[in-house]
Amino acid sequence: MPAQVITITSGKGGVGKTTAVANLAVALASDGARVVCVDGDIGLRNLDVILGLENRIVYDIVDVIEGRCRLKQAMIKDKRLPNLHLIPAAQTRDKNAVSASDMNRLVKDLRSECEFVLIDSPAGIERGFKNAIAPADRVLVVTNPEVSAVRDADRVIGILEAEGKGPGSLIINRLNPALVRRQEMLSADDVLDLLAIELIGIVPEDEGVLIGSNRGAPVALDPKSKAGQAFRNIAARLKGQDVPFLDLDTSSSLWERIQKLAGRR
C-alpha cells in the first residue's frame, strides 16, 4: 500500500491541530500502521511534548534538510509504539529555514518508510502553512464550533482549492453537546452548512485531552475516553473504513435525556 501523506491545518491557532496529529498518529500506530509524524511548526515546536518525546530529540527537521544528519537519525521512535516515529521541528530556527521543495523532498524519502505521514501545520496561511501542505495527498482542516475559527477554516479551504489540494476534510474539535443543545454553541450542522466540505470526525470537548497532552500520553491511548474514541474513529476512516459517527448526545445528563424523551428538548 503506498504511503498516504496527510497534513493537518486550521488557519486559526489553538483549535487543536497538534493534539489531533498526536492522537491520530497514536491511533493509527496502535492499529499496526507504520506512522511518521512531521512537526512543521518550525520555531514553535510542541508535537514532541504532546507525544512525550521531547527529551529524546538530538536532530531535527532542519538538520535533515541542511544535511547535518541522515533522515533515519532524526526519526525518534515512540517509547510505547515501536511503529510510530516523530521528526521534530527545530526550536531555534524559523519558518524560512525550510522551503516547500525541501518538504517535498523530505516527504518523498519518508513515503518508502511508512504507510502514513502526518504533517502538523503551523497556524496561519503564510510560508510555514504553504510548506506543510505542499507534499500533502490529503488535508484535514481542524476547526472549533466558534465563528472566528470557522471563518479562518473557510479561508484555508479556499486556499487549498486554489492550490489544487482539494477542499480537504473537516474535523470539528471540542464540540460541547450540552452547549449546542442550549443553542449557545454552533452545531456541527451549522459549521458544515457554511464550509460545505466532507466531515471526517467530530471530537467532543473532553478535559482528558488536555491532561493527556500535558502528560505526553495522547487520549487516543485511553480506551474509555470519548474523545479518544472519536480520534480512533477518524483514524479508521483515514484507512478507508466506514465507521458511524459517535452519538454525542449520550453524554447529556439523565435529566436532560428525560426532558428530551418528554419532547421538551
Add this chain to the structure above:
Amino acid sequence: MNETNSLIQIKGLRDGLLVSLNDAPWDEQLSALLSHVDAQPAFFQGARLALDVASQVLKVDDLVALRDHLSERGIFLWAVISESPTTQQTAQLLGLATRVGKPRPEETRQFAIEGLGEETALFLDRTLRSGVRIEFPGHVVILGDVNPGAEVVADGNIIVWGRLRGTVHAGANGNRKAVVCALEFSPMQLRIADQTSAAMRPQTQTKPQIARINQFGSLQAENWSPG
C-alpha cells in the same frame, strides 16, 4: 477546475484585466497563463493586460518572451507589477508600466474587451470563501454562496443564486439603480452606490430577496415576488 488554471487570478480593472500570479515556478505560471488564455480566446482577444507577478524575479528575456506570447494571441501587455526591484527595473526597461490604478488619461476610455461596459456580466459558478475579493466593472452573477469574509464589488448588479453572507457593493461607480439579490439574503454588509448598511437582521425565513435604493434614498430589501 484544473490545477494549472487555479494558479491564476483574473480581475477586471477599469482599463483592462489584471492577472495575478503567485510565487510558483515561472515556467509553470507562464504555461498556466497561456493555456488559460487559449481556453477562452474570445474573452482575451484584444485585451489590455496588467500582470501582477508577486515576488518573481524576471529577466529581460522572460518578459520579452511573455510579451511575444501574449501579442501572438492578440493581447497587449502594458504593465507588470512586482515586489521584486529587479523585475520592476526590467519592466521599466521595456517601457511597461509598473503600477496600475492611475491610468494615463488618454487610455481611460478604452476597455479591455470591445463593448465591455455596464451590460457585461461576470459569471462565477463556485462558492466564494472568506478572503476572496471579486471586482468587476459590470454585473456579477454567482452560482454558489458568498461566505462571511468574502467581498464582491461590481459597477452593475449582483445576483447570488445561493446564500449571501459576505460583503457586497453594487453600483460601485455610483449607479444608484443597481440591485443586489440572493436566494438567502443575509449580507454582513450591503452597499449600493454610496449607501451602506450593516448586517441586516438575521434571517429566520429564507425567501429570496432583492435590495435596492428606494424612493427615499435609503437601502431597502424586500421579498422577491415573481411577475
